[in-house]
Amino acid sequence: MSKPLNYLAILLFGIIITLPSITTLIAFEFTTPLQENRTKVSFPETLECVKNMNLDVCHRHLNDWFNDNYAPRDLFIKLQTQIDYTLFSSSDKVHIGDDDWLFYRSTLDTQKIVNERVTDDEFTELLTKFDNLSKALSAKNIRLAIIPIPLKDTVYPEHLPSSVPNLPVNSRYKKLQKWLAEHDTIINIDAHEFLSKTKEQQRVFHKTDFHWNDPTGFKFAEALTNKLWQNQEGSLENIWTDTLSIRTADLSGGQASFLPLLVPPSEVGLFVKMNWKPTKGVYDYSPAKPWEYIYDGTNETRAKLGHTVVLSDSFYDAFIRSGFEKHFKSIHRTRTLSSDINTVIANMPLETEIVIIEFIEVYIARLAQNGFGDEPTHTTN
């Protein structure tokens, strides 16, 4: 090879290996930063490294900082994702279904598998615990609602790519749902059946987000509210009077941020247009643990349902945005992420009349394998 071509190759090599550091030094921004929902690693305390002579620790920290902060990082990530998406229709963070329906790999490849690896003995024990819980609460005139919610892949299997794991049709979720339906002492709505019917009228999950959309949350909240009312009053009357009005807006959901293409995946999302009067109830967002907030509906004339404790996940947030909580005298809410069932039971107020436990289907493994948490030392406070 001629010398000039050699020189050119050396120059190109030099550019490739120096460009990231130089552009980091001058803080050049190649692209809009990626959303990663975490704090990036900060620059290490140089003096501390030198003082303690911990060059390996210092290097580890420096390496982590560099990996998180070198200037072309986000552009390179987008390019890498774009190449995988364009050439192979694949991503190591999400499964890409037809029409760009996205599904978290961590959910399908790991959590749902863990769910199915729950042994029969563990599962039976879980059912016994639910049964015992409902009996214990019933003895105190407290009604229990258990609402397991199926995920997007269960409701929309037709949009899954062929590369997803084989999950059994009669999954742990389905078995739990069947058991709940057979137990009159527990209030329950078959969410899979409900969503399957609703999806004939409208899309029930976002394509680019993990969650169901707000109109679906609205409809489910309506059904649950009416069911609780009917159960409370022993009648067939409905309590929910608000009507659903849907608006659309461009949406690039949480799952889209796991597929950071040069042009982020987006969809026309369905949202609820608020056409009801806001509640006159009061929210306390700094209550004692384990509660995330306490809602007091004393001043709200629509509050006809009893004092309620809610253990739920982010799917319940769609209920809140639908005006669900205005129907209750009070709500103590905590999340499945931070609390367990026994903690909720141990800390629920004396006047509690309803306990709602809502969780997504992959939570079953945690319940079956870790139980309901530490046994309560007292039942009320």
Place this chain on the structure above:
Amino acid sequence: MVFSSNFFIFAFLPLFLLLLFLTPARYRNTTILIASLIFYAAGSGQLVSILLFSIVINHFLGIQLSRYSSKILLSFGIILNLGILGYFKYAGFFWQEFSAAIARLGLSTENSSLDIVLPIGISFFTFQAISYLIDNYNGTIKPAKSLTSFGMYLANFPQLIAGPIVRYSDIQDSIEKRPISVDLLTVGIYRFSIGLGKKILIADSMGSLADQIFSLPQSELTSSLAWLGIIAYTLQIYFDFSGYSDMAIGLGKMMGFNFPENFNQPYRSKSITEFWRRWHMTLSNWFRDYLYIPLGGNRKGRYRTYFNLFAVFFFCGLWHGAAYTFIVWGLFHGLLLTLERLFLNKWNLKPTGLLGQVYALLFVMIGWVFFRSDSMTQSLSYLEAMFGLGQGVNEFFSIQYYLTNDKLLTLILAVVIAVAPFERISSTKTNNPKIYFALVVLALVTIELAGNVFNPFIYFRF
């Protein structure tokens, strides 16, 4: 620090090359030595003192051995080096086994495990040091002229952590004076980029496939998945290891050194004997010259030859790691080599042609099962699954799940590159524009590396 990290490629390497080329020729060894010690300390912290001790003591012993050719001094040097290696690498393993044996007798030991941190690359630099002492004793090399020169040789960062095992005789002519030419630099860039591509684009991809399959519970490991897993691992270990060797050789060339080749398309071998002439060549040559031949090689009769083969491969297995799986892997290869020798001696039979290639590859893959497994139990159950004797049923994960389009393409490419009879990728000449292909590979690697550090947090708070 590893070559395949963003920090090395974008910060350490450019800074080092800049300093190296700005340094006057007579001080370049000092620059390389300092950079190598920083490189080592960045990965091993204060264990760099072991490396420094090894440099100082072996430099001193080398000079003395060249002067006095003393067997006692040589024995002391070898025992000292092996003692350090033995303590750091094997003491924990042997102590654990000893404790277990004691426990089986109903006695108990207070500390059933020793917390000894293994200095990175100790197996490599110990073997280099031993060869240096022996060669000085035999008078086949002259000792290094200065502590800096010897330190630069022993700690030379491109080959310090994963080889190739460079003997002093390989590079002694270029230690004090070596040109750094544009041609050599270009070849170095080519080898480094290709090596990085082998590691990041092929080995890591195959590695994730192998890791997933090897971590499956026994009840879900079907025969087809077990085969896919071991094929993926077979490709991973070759492209990972040979990729590192390519990077080391490339970096060496950028500094003006010609390090020995370490791989020569080993999966093209038609026998296990040939495999060991193509796989990790610097290690097998080391064992041949410093263990097999001193034990008598094949000059002391048939049975002694077989014993020597077993002994060499027992130590070869142990060198790779302190675990029964590595020992069994070594002995398995020793057995195959002995059988090949037996068939050749007795019936003049040796594997050839396509059949030989299939045989060699099959048994190499069986050997890799031991090498990859965490325990003997896992090895045996994995082998059972491979040969249809396991209980695994295809419950969740099918071949289709693992072999996505990108993985399938990578696997096919890897097989082609590993076994196709074209001029091997480790060619040292770049008399055509393939350097530009290597630069495209390097660009792809930089993009792929970024993908590896994309680590968003799922924020649905369930």
